[in-house]
Amino acid sequence: MSSGRALPELIADAQASEERFLRQIFVRDQMAEWSKRPLIMARAEGVHYWDASGKRYLDALSGIYVVSVGHGNRRVLAAIRRQLETLAFSPPMHGTNPVAVRLANVLAELAPGDLSAVKFQCGGSEVTEAAVKFARQYHKLTGSPGRYKVVSRYLSWHGSTLGSLSASGLKSRKTVNEPLAPGFLHVFPPTCYRCPFGKVYKDCGITCATLVGDVVEMEDPATVAAVIVEPIGHTGGVIDPPPEYLPILREVCDRHGVLLIFDEIITGVGRTGSLFAAETFGVVPDLLCVGKGLGGGYAPLSAMIARKPLADAFWGPAGENPGFVEGHTFEGNPVSCAAGLAVLEEVLERDLCGNARVQGARLRAGLERLAEKHPVIGDVRGKGLFQGIELVRDRRTKERFPPSAALGVKVGRRALEHGVLCRFDPDWIAFGPPLVATAEHIDEILAVLERSLVEALEEASGRGGV
Ligand SMILES: Cc1ncc(COP(=O)(O)O)c(C=O)c1O
The missing domain is CATH 3.90.1150.10 (Aspartate Aminotransferase, domain 1)
Known part of the structure; x- marks a missing residue:
């Protein structure tokens, strides 16, 4: 739609009367409803x-x-300002930049166990999807090319991009976009308050977790690449699992050679009282995804952190091994990484x-x-x-x-x-x-x-x- 008006006039008009322009923006709600009380x-x-x-x-x-x-936050603002004046963007096709390297090293130091190889992106959807791609490529590189299926949970939310949406389990957000990507299976989450199996904790044998093993078994472990869960689910109403749940998932994945992915987009960076919910629950996943709180809202930033022995599979002669085939234009953006470093300093020092x-x-x-x-x-x-x-x-x-x-x-x-x-x-x-x-x-x-x-x-x- 072209009104033929000059841009400065348009901007001034838009500022003076935001309400008239509400039809020009999509928000997450039904726009007609939202515009009644924007x-x-x-x-x-x-x-x-x-x-x-x-x-x-x-x-x-x-x-x-x-x-x-x-x-x-003054520390984060100062770090961003400094970084903007030093280097605002670096070419992701050909390398990275010092702040991204520093933040990767800090995350490797802070993450539990041997989680220590970092892939940066901008948002949660990008890194949960990257984790799925990592799992599939890892199995291809290590002699199990048939492993591609991903087990996730009903009521979960891993993001809006087609891959992360396919892993998600919210019908309200999925149905309109179906058909989604193949290869994603869903299991029931640990909603103890309303146990899907009609059982009562602790006499339940943690069926919701042990059944994940049965699903992998029935699907044929040679076809399953990963299990992805939020340590505490959000959509579905804050689904906080019993203490045995994640350790059982860890054991199931180990038994079947399946990678365990924690989506810590919400729970990461201190929210549950430890830097990562992996520590709160005492379970180290194979891949851990953080987002949201890492950039703290100051710049888009997310990270996928992989265990070292798995990341090692991506290291090799270029003729035989392409490295991790995953990338976005703004990954490891220096301004975002400067924000992430300052956020971590704040979280730890205070x-x-x-x-x-x-x-x-x-x-x-x-x-x-x-x-x-x-x-x-x-x-x-x-x-x-x-x-x-x-x-x-x-x-x-x-x-x-x-x-x-x-x-x-x-x-x-x-x-x-x-x-x-x-x-x-x-x-x-x-x-x-x-x-x-x-x-x-x-x-x-x-x-x-x-x-x-x-x-x-x-x-x-x-x-x-x-
Ligand atoms: C647990 C979880 N994973 C992934 C995502 C997707 O993150 P983003 O919206 O930054 O793409 C979200 C977003 O709400 C989330 O809550």
């Missing part, structure tokens, strides 16, 4: 956002689990993992107190500063509200009205404030949650119940 953030500092009208929000979600060290444990425990205790008072909170789960609640109509039977009630959405919208940003879904609400959050911030989040919950329930009962 959320347009204009500024941020610390743990707060201000929208275009000047209203302040406590960011109880780190944007979307991204702003690990808070908004406007012991933000420790703060995530302390404030996470406060958030958890507060959510459990709310659950005692409000029976619609059926379950509380998560680790560190990654916590969620599941909403139920009947706590005894765990019956959900009918879809039309969408209580979680109502509570989340009320929380936004009261100035708290959280993640909400019809049946669950999740919180992931920046790792710099204080006790006062946590208490405010809890107070606004309770107020929003009570109001949403009152509104629903005024309308004849939910």
Whole structure:
């Protein structure tokens, strides 16, 4: 559409009247719905956002689990400024740059076990997909070219690109894009609160984990390349596995020569109270993917970290071994890597993992107190500063509200009205404030949650119940 108007005039007009231009941008929601009350953030500092009208929000979600060290972090800003003036881009086809090498070395040092070979990308989808490609190519390079299948979980989210979407298990985001890539199998996740096998932890034998071994067996291990899981699932309502779950997956993968991939796009960089959830659960995967909180929202950055013995398979004479065949234009961008280094310095020097444990425990205790008072909170789960609640109509039977009630959405919208940003879904609400959050911030989040919950329930009962 060409209006024939000069660009400066167009920009000035757009700034003066953002609302008129809302049809020109796709957001994640249904645009017609969103445009009724558009959320347009204009500024941020610390743990707060201000929208275009000047209203302040406590960011109880780190944007979307991204702003690990808070908004406007001086150390990160200074590092980025320095890097912009030194080298803003380097040619990825022919090499890399000093900051990318430094960050790779730091990650190799910090990651658990022998996870030590790093591939940088910009976003989570790119690195989870890179991990799948790594697994397939690894097996080709090491004499098992028939291994290509990937086992992942229903309700999971590994990203929007076609490969990462194929690994994902959310029908609401998949169906519209089907058919997806072949070779992806899905198993049930460890939703203990609603065990898909009708069992009760601990008498369940951790069926959800042992069955992964059976699936690999039934598929023929010689065809299976990898198992990919989020240590704590997000979509599906903060799916926090029992302690035995990931160790069993590790054993299953070892037994069958299958690579274990942890998607730590959300859980990485301190969120669960350790630098990586792999440490929180005491399991070293073969490939670990980090994103979101690594760049901290200051620049797009993600990393796939591979165990050294596996990465070694990609090292060899060029005539026989092409190296890891995977690349994007902006991988290892120096500005992004400078942001990543500064974020890691902040997390380590200020012991933000420790703060995530302390404030996470406060958030958890507060959510459990709310659950005692409000029976619609059926379950509380998560680790560190990654916590969620599941909403139920009947706590005894765990019956959900009918879809039309969408209580979680109502509570989340009320929380936004009261100035708290959280993640909400019809049946669950999740919180992931920046790792710099204080006790006062946590208490405010809890107070606004309770107020929003009570109001949403009152509104629903005024309308004849939910
Ligand atoms: C667990 C997980 N993996 C992967 C992704 C994809 O990351 P991105 O949106 O940066 O591509 C997300 C994004 O929300 C995620 O939560």
